[in-house]
Amino acid sequence: MKTLFITGITGSIGTQALDVLNTLNDSINLIGGSVNSNWRKLKIIIEKYGLKYAALAKPSNEVPNFYKGCKIFKGDNSTENAIEKANADISLIATSGAAGLAHTIQASKYSKRIALANKESLVLGGDLILNLFKKNGNELIPVDSEHSAIFQLVLGENSIDEIYLTASGGSLRDKQPFELKNITKEQVLNHPTWSMGKRITVDSASMVNKILEVIEAYYLFNTNKIKIFINRNSHIHSMVKFKDGVIKMHFGKPNMKVPIAYAFTYPDRLYEYEIPDIINTEINFEEPDIQKYPVLKNLDRILGNHSLHIALNASDEVAVDYFLKGNIKYLDINKTINYVINEIEKKQINIKNFQDIFNLDNECRKIAEEFIKEEL
Numbered sequence: 001m002k003t004l005f006i007t008g009i010t011g012s013i014g015t016q017a018l019d020v021l022n023t024l025n026d027s028i029n030l031i032g033g034s035v036n037s038n039w040r041k042l043k044i045i046i047e048k049y050g051l052k053y054a055a056l057a058k059p060s061n062e063v064p065n066f067y068k069g070c071k072i073f074k075g076d077n078s079t080e081n082a083i084e085k086a087n088a089d090i091s092l093i094a095t096s097g098a099a100g101l102a103h104t105i106q107a108s109k110y111s112k113r114i115a116l117a118n119k120e121s122l123v124l125g126g127d128l129i130l131n132l133f134k135k136n137g138n139e140l141i142p143v144d145s146e147h148s149a150i151f152q153l154v155l156g157e158n159s160i161d162e163i164y165l166t167a168s169g170g171s172l173r174d175k176q177p178f179e180l181k182n183i184t185k186e187q188v189l190n191h192p193t194w195s196m197g198k199r200i201t202v203d204s205a206s207m208v209n210k211i212l213e214v215i216e217a218y219y220l221f222n223t224n225k226i227k228i229f230i231n232r233n234s235h236i237h238s239m240v241k242f243k244d245g246v247i248k249m250h251f252g253k254p255n256m257k258v259p260i261a262y263a264f265t266y267p268d269r270l271y272e273y274e275i276p277d278i279i280n281t282e283i284n285f286e287e288p289d290i291q292k293y294p295v296l297k298n299l300d301r302i303l304g305n306h307s308l309h310i311a312l313n314a315s316d317e318v319a320v321d322y323f324l325k326g327n328i329k330y331l332d333i334n335k336t337i338n339y340v341i342n343e344i345e346k347k348q349i350n351i352k353n354f355q356d357i358f359n360l361d362n363e364c365r366k367i368a369e370e371f372i373k374e375e376l
């Protein structure tokens with residue numbers, strides 16, 4: 001039986017991973033998990049799954065050091081400490097945001113298999129994280145639905161020509177560009193096909209999520225030949241075009257439990273889920289309208305420039321947080337990203353190690369905060 005640790009265990013991916021475990025007939029033993037602050041939900045998970053190690057980055061005063069036989073780590077580096085003690089065979093990295101990178105680095109030391117949902121680990125970590133996996137002999141299995149699909153499509157292939165990354169188009173796909181000026185938080189959070197955490201749902205509306213995913217695919221599959229197509233019902237999870245003109249598509253219902261389970265059980269498929277209706281499900285693709293998704297104008301400029309990958313993610317995380325708190329408008333997110341990217345591009349920063357990444361991530365957050373406070 002394999003042991004498992006889940007970072008971000010209370011989130012959208014974490015919760016769906018728990019549902020998957022309930023169906024895998026005890027073939028995986030969940031021994032630990034970590035969260036930011038949600039003690040109420042973590043407590044229930046400890047009770048139900050008998051965790052041995054848990055961590056909270058921002059614990060309240062009521063959180064004990066032990067709970068029902070589970071050791072609780074608290075504060076800075078708590079997830080890293082819990083990962084070390086748990087020493088699990090598999091780590092599912094389902095933390096949201098840049099905080100996930102440190103968790104992935106630590107998991108690389110202690111877990112053979114990294115089931116990676118946290119796309120920011122690759123966006124920020126780039127070749128440095130891939131080299132770390134190589135050095136430590138990790139198996140990296142992507143969980144992000146498109147990347148799980150592509151991973152499956154390219155198995156055994158060596159004539160890959162181009163990746164077609166699919167997008168739902170997000171919650172604002174039927175709006176006209178002029179309508180984006182006064183969009184509310186509720187409109188943005190109403191995703192048409194997936195139920196996810198708040199930041200990724202906003203990023204899906206703006207297509208920042210898709211740029212992060214292009215960068216993720218760039219590192220995972222070692223190509224910059226990547227196009228984005230909208231598939232409105234999210235049944236095609238991505239496509240790969242081969243040199244002989246064949247295009248393989250990954251078809252399935254939009255449900256994250258499938259790629260989560262696949263990352264746990266690969267190369268087996270032990271998870272049973274509904275078979276999609278191949279007669280009545282439409283397969284259509286559209287090119288994204290750049291006026292509706294203005295951040296896409298930056299894609300060619302960003303892709304392959306490590307410091308701009310970091311700048312995009314940091315500025316977006318800060319701006320989305322302000323937007324969700326009602327302090328800036330939807331289109332201000334894009335203004336903040338553009339400003340930070342321009343500032344970082346001028347500096348021509350060379351990223352040599354993980355500390356450079358953490359420093360630049362911090363610097364970009366400061367620039368974004370200043371821009372929002374002074375210019376918006």
Ligand SMILES: NC(=O)C1=CN([C@@H]2O[C@H](COP(=O)(O)OP(=O)(O)OC[C@H]3O[C@@H](n4cnc5c(N)ncnc54)[C@H](OP(=O)(O)O)[C@@H]3O)[C@@H](O)[C@H]2O)C=CC1
Pocket residue numbers: 007008009010011012013014034035036037038039057079093094095096097099100117118119120143144145194195196197198199200256
């Ligand atoms: N949701 C989805 O369907 C998909 C998500 N992803 C990626 O997976 C990741 C998680 O997304 P999602 O589940 O939607 O996010 P959620 O916001 O739903 O959940 C985030 C989780 O991370 C925890 N967390 C946040 N900060 C820290 C920290 N510093 N230390 C420890 N735990 C922390 C949260 O804890 P707390 O509850 O205490 O706040 C929560 O458990 C993201 O990188 C996202 O891009 C990729 C594809 C699909």
Ligand SMILES: CC(=O)[C@@H](O)[C@H](O)COP(=O)(O)O
Pocket residue numbers: 144145146166167168169170194200203204205209210256
């Ligand atoms: C489920 C998943 O993998 C998300 O990352 C998804 O891609 C978001 O939907 P969009 O295609 O709308 O960005």
Ligand SMILES: [Mn+2]
Pocket residue numbers: 144145146213
């Ligand atoms: Mn995705």
